[in-house]
Amino acid sequence: xxxxxxxxxxxxxxxxxxxxxxxxxxxxxxxxxxxxxxxxxxxxxxxxxxxxxxxxxxxxxxxxxxxxxxxxxxxxxxxxxxxxxxxxxxxxxxxxx
Amino acid sequence: xxxxxxxxxxxxxxxxxxxxxxxxxxxxxxxxxxxxxxxxxxxxxxxxxxxxxxxxxxxxxxxxxxxxxxxxxxxxxxxxxxxxxxxxxxxxxxxxxxxxxxxxxxxxxxxxxxxxxxxxxxxxxxxxxxxxxxxxxxxxxxxxxxxxxxxxxxxxxxxxxxxxxxxxxxxxxxxxxxxxxxxxxxxxxxxxxxxxxx
Numbered sequence: 001x002x003x004x005x006x007x008x009x010x011x012x013x014x015x016x017x018x019x020x021x022x023x024x025x026x027x028x029x030x031x032x033x034x035x036x037x038x039x040x041x042x043x044x045x046x047x048x049x050x051x052x053x054x055x056x057x058x059x060x061x062x063x064x065x066x067x068x069x070x071x072x073x074x075x076x077x078x079x080x081x082x083x084x085x086x087x088x089x090x091x092x093x094x095x096x097x
Numbered sequence: 098x099x100x101x102x103x104x105x106x107x108x109x110x111x112x113x114x115x116x117x118x119x120x121x122x123x124x125x126x127x128x129x130x131x132x133x134x135x136x137x138x139x140x141x142x143x144x145x146x147x148x149x150x151x152x153x154x155x156x157x158x159x160x161x162x163x164x165x166x167x168x169x170x171x172x173x174x175x176x177x178x179x180x181x182x183x184x185x186x187x188x189x190x191x192x193x194x195x196x197x198x199x200x201x202x203x204x205x206x207x208x209x210x211x212x213x214x215x216x217x218x219x220x221x222x223x224x225x226x227x228x229x230x231x232x233x234x235x236x237x238x239x240x241x242x243x244x245x246x247x248x249x250x251x252x253x254x255x256x257x258x259x260x261x262x263x264x265x266x267x268x269x270x271x272x273x274x275x276x277x278x279x280x281x282x283x284x285x286x287x288x289x290x291x292x293x294x295x
Contacts, residue, residue: 007107007110012105012110013105014105014109014113017105017110017113017114018113018116018117021113021114021117021118022117022120022121024118025117025118025121025187025188026121026185026186026187026188027185027186027187027188027191028185029121029184029185030184030185032184033184033185037117037120037121038117086110087114090107090110090111093107094107094108094111
């Protein structure tokens, strides 16, 4: 693990990385869609989304679609910037190994 | 998916990124529908105009092009319905949609200023230039080579329509939409059946 100590700890986690990877490719995604794509449990996903939100990497919008509550997530400019930096760091590790 | 922070290797990280990006790639169903719908409509209208002009005494064969107006509404309603059913919209889908909306705006502007009249004979090949532009960019955006080749065919038939004699030039439009819309449209539809996404 020490080998990866310089990688962004917010992104260097399986589920958070999956969530940000999805949001990099779409305008916005609702909670149910992210849950389906990542095959995560609702509880675990909620926790990881909160961590990403607290770090300022994603925005979370809560609104109603018809009569049903909907939680939508979208990536922030900071999240996009950190994701690109993370991918570059990964490439560096792989080419250096 | 669990959240194992301690065992994530760089290879595993790249695998997750790649897998998630693949899952959110563009669903091509909508693109195939519009290509096939417009391919068939324009092919039938242009052939109808050609036969009415050559083999009947009907004075206004270009009137058939008026049917493109309800065609635009059919396309827009289909696009709106599909869009409202989708859970997410990828950036690729957004660019693809805007390319075709820009094409519709350009074409509608042309119709508004020219009207549906005998000028249709002359502007047909120039409309093909616009169409080829939209098909070419769509092919680049969704990385689907048959669309790029289709656009090249449309460009070739456009030049043919401009320079060929009046007896065969009207056939440039149906030839262009068959090779540039219908053939890649069906290939896109078959590709969708096999892969679901591009």
